[in-house]
Structures are given as C-alpha cells and as structure tokens.
Amino acid sequence: MAQSTSLSAHLSSLISGHPNRTALAQDVIPSLLKTLPSIAQALRTTSVSQAGSANTFGDDQLNVDVLAESLIRSAIASVPSITTASSEEDPVEKAAYQGTSSSEQREKYTIAFDPLDGSSIIGPNWTVGTIIGIWDGETALSDTRTPRERQVVSILGVLGPRTSAVVAVRLPGTEGSVFEVSLTDDGAVEVLRLSVRLNDSPKTRYFAPANLRCAAENERYAALVNHYIQQKYTLRYSGGLVPDVYHALVKGHGIYTSPVTEKSPAKLRRLYELTPIALLIECAGGVALDSVDGTHVLDRPVKDTDERGGLVCGNKEDVEFVRGQLLA
Ligand SMILES: *[C@@H]1O[C@H](CO)[C@@H](O)[C@H](O)[C@H]1NC(C)=O
Numbered sequence: 001m002a003q004s005t006s007l008s009a010h011l012s013s014l015i016s017g018h019p020n021r022t023a024l025a026q027d028v029i030p031s032l033l034k035t036l037p038s039i040a041q042a043l044r045t046t047s048v049s050q051a052g053s054a055n056t057f058g059d060d061q062l063n064v065d066v067l068a069e070s071l072i073r074s075a076i077a078s079v080p081s082i083t084t085a086s087s088e089e090d091p092v093e094k095a096a097y098q099g100t101s102s103s104e105q106r107e108k109y110t111i112a113f114d115p116l117d118g119s120s121i122i123g124p125n126w127t128v129g130t131i132i133g134i135w136d137g138e139t140a141l142s143d144t145r146t147p148r149e150r151q152v153v154s155i156l157g158v159l160g161p162r163t164s165a166v167v168a169v170r171l172p173g174t175e176g177s178v179f180e181v182s183l184t185d186d187g188a189v190e191v192l193r194l195s196v197r198l199n200d201s202p203k204t205r206y207f208a209p210a211n212l213r214c215a216a217e218n219e220r221y222a223a224l225v226n227h228y229i230q231q232k233y234t235l236r237y238s239g240g241l242v243p244d245v246y247h248a249l250v251k252g253h254g255i256y257t258s259p260v261t262e263k264s265p266a267k268l269r270r271l272y273e274l275t276p277i278a279l280l281i282e283c284a285g286g287v288a289l290d291s292v293d294g295t296h297v298l299d300r301p302v303k304d305t306d307e308r309g310g311l312v313c314g315n316k317e318d319v320e321f322v323r324g325q326l327l328a
Contacts (some may be wrong), residue, residue, distance in 0.1 A: 001243065005028060005194060007033070007189045007191055008030070010179060014169050014202050015171065018171050023105075025112055029082055029169075031078075031166075032072070032076070032132055032134075033076065033157075033183065033189055033250070034060060034187045035071050035072050035130070035249070036165055037156040037163050037183045037185050037186075038071050039071055039072075039157070040159045041185055042067045042068065042071065043122075048062055051065065055089045055090070064122060066089070068115035068116040072087070073085070075155065076208060077263060078097070078098070079097060080097050080101065080105050081105060081154050083097060083109065083138050083239065084110040086271070087114065087272065089115060091272075091306065093110065093139055093305070097113070110135040110139055110276075112132075113131060113135045114130065116129075117273065118151075118168065118240035118241065118242060120239065121239055126239075128138070129156055129159060130155070131241075131242060131323075132154065133154045133272075133275055134152055134155075136150050136172075139272060141301075142303070143301060143303070146277070147279075147300075147301070147302060148298040149151070152170060153168065154253075154276035154279040160243065162182060163183045163184075164246075166181075166246060168279045168280060169283070173206075175284065177194075177195055178195070178283045179194050179282045180196050181191040195250075197252060197284050198249065198252060198281070198315040198316075199252050200253075200315050200318075202216045204234055205233045205253060205318075206248060206253055206254040206255070207225075207257070209237060209255075210257060211310075214259055214261050217261065218261050220325060220326050221257075221259050221261075224326055236305065244256055245313070249280065249281075249284055250269050253315050254314045255312075255313075255315070256314055257311075258275065258311045260291050260309070265308075266292050266308040266309050268311055269307060269308055270307040274309050276288065277297075282298065285315070286315050287313065287314070287319040288312075291309070291311060292310050293325060312326070312327065
C-alpha cells in the first residue's frame with residue numbers, strides 16, 4: 001500500500017523554498033480546515049430556520065449561516081497571522097485575530113469567506129459548502145493589484161454525507177497545485193489526493209448549466225446547452241456552486257456555465273465566491289472566466305466586497321469553446 005502523506009508533510013513540501021510561509025502552512029490552513037467538520041456537525045444537528053435578519057447584501061440569513069459564520073470567526077480569532085477578515089454575512093473588512101499581536105509576526109493574511117454557500121438547497125439537506133480565500137497582506141481589496149498576485153490559497157469545503165475539501169496553493173512565482181482532503185468529526189485530516197487536475201480528454205464529459213432559465217431568452221445559451229445534449233455530455237448539476245465545481249475537480253473534467261444577461265444580472269460575489277473558485281480551477285489546470293465580459297476572473301482587482309460577476313469555468317478546451325459560443 002502506498003504510504004499516505006500527512007497534511008503537515010504535504011503543506012511543508014508546498015512551502016519549501018518560501019521561508020516566510022511557516023504560519024500559513026502550520027497554522028492558517030490547518031485551523032481553517034478544522035472549522036469544516038464543526039460546521040458540518042452544526043448542520044446535521046440544527047434544524048434550519050430563518051435567522052430573522054438579512055445580511056448587508058439584503059439576503060435572508062438562516063440560523064445555520066449565522067452558526068457557520070461564528071464558528072469560522074472564533075477559529076480565526078486565535079490565529080495571529082490572520083490580521084483581517086470579511087465574509088458574505090459580514091462584508092466589512094475588520095481585525096480578525098483577537099489576541100495580543102507580537103512584533104515578530106511577519107506573515108500577514110486576510111481571509112475572505114462565504115461560511116455557508118447554497119442556502120437554497122439546505123432545506124432538502126443537499127450538499128452545501130464553505131468557500132475561503134486567503135490573501136497576502138492586511139486587505140483583499142485593491143484598486144490596482146489583481147487577485148492573481150495576491151490570493152495565495154483557496155479552500156472549498158464540501159459538507160455532504162462526507163466532509164471533504166479541495167485546497168489550492170499558489171505562492172508567488174509558483175505554478176500552484178490542488179490537493180484533496182477528507183475530514184472526520186474529531187478534526188482529523190486525511191490527504192486523499194496530492195494532485196487534483198482537470199483534463200481535456202476524459203472518458204466522460206460533464207456539463208453544469210447554471211441559470212438555465214436564461215436559455216429561454218438567450219438563443220446562444222440555448223444553442224450551447226443543445227450542443228452538450230447532442231454531444232452526449234452527462235448532466236451533473238445540483239444548484240450548489242461548491243458541489244458542482246467540486247464534481248468537475250473530482251472527476252477531472254467539467255464545464256460550469258453561469259451566464260449573465262440583461263434579464264439575469266450578475267449575482268456571484270467576486271470576493272467570496274468567484275476568486276477562490278477561480279484559483280482552484282486555475283491551479284488544477286483549468287480556466288475561469290467572468291461571463292460578464294469574458295475576462296479571466298483573477299485578472300481584475302477586487303475593489304469592493306460587493307462586486308459581482310458571472311462564471312464560466314472548467315477544463316481549458318471546454319471553456320474556450322464557451323468563450324467562442326457565448327462570450328464572443
Ligand atoms: C441530513 O443528511 C445527513 C447525512 O448527509 C444526515 O446525517 C442528517 O440526519 C440529515 N438531516 C436531516 C434533518 O434529515
């Protein structure tokens with residue numbers, strides 16, 4: 001049997017040659033991963049109800065959104081190198097670490113997270129997720145610097161029958177890579193796969209047509225979906241962004257399309273959804289475009305926490321095809 005690699009051994013290998021990343025590997029990433037089983041447990045043991053409030057974006061909040069938010073906030077409160085955090089539930093960047101800062105603290109990171117993505121499918125107990133982006137420095141926002149330069153890690157936590165996660169790490173000057181872990185309720189982390197890759201020549205081709213209603217008024221989207229049917233692609237779509245993107249990564253192929261039209265405006269948050277997903281997709285060898293204008297998600301600075309966009313992502317060849325059919 002192959003020797004299994006521990007999380008800490010794998011993270012050390014990823015930061016080797018990067019002397020100022022010890023806290024990232026030893027504290028930031030492991031602490032955030034450990035929040036996932038606690039959110040999963042909270043989901044299993046809490047009956048879902050409206051929290052009676054709305055977040056700043058005006059979305060109704062569920063009690064489980066609030067729970068997931070507070071589990072992550074309390075975890076990062078004890079991580080000295082996480083200086084700043086904001087989330088979809090509380091989209092204002094503020095101090096995260098609640099202890100006494102020491103002047104020896106050289107690494108500084110900002111966390112931008114969506115504690116529970118998939119509110120519309122929580123009721124029927126479908127798989128939902130947690131999305132976390134880790135950015136260099138004391139803010140994720142910039143007028144000039146792109147997410148490609150500043151977001152170094154992203155985590156998609158998948159909360160279903162099992163709790164698992166895919167993690168992208170791309171330190172400046174490296175190509176980046178994605179690994180997959182599974183997590184048990186007691187917080188143990190097992191590395192399932194050291195390298196998750198998307199490829200252009202799979203046995204089975206998958207498509208996930210989000211915002212399908214827009215095909216009724218957009219002929220090009222209707223034609224694209226029809227192309228997948230004619231080409232015998234397999235439909236894999238749950239309506240949860242996290243499980244749908246995770247499906248493509250796990251299977252090694254998939255095209256996710258969420259077009260934006262006049263009647264269906266951009267709704268995915270760039271900071272809390274699009275940029276972390278784009279980092280994962282790129283580190284797995286794929287492409288992630290904003291369907292608003294066909295540009296790479298990671299090439300445009302995030303200036304404000306409320307910026308939104310659309311998404312076309314997946315393996316390279318299929319994304320290029322969509323670019324020609326839908327975004328040109
Ligand atoms: C939801 O599904 C999980 C397994 O994925 C199960 O443990 C739990 O009991 C389910 N919750 C409800 C309310 O049915």
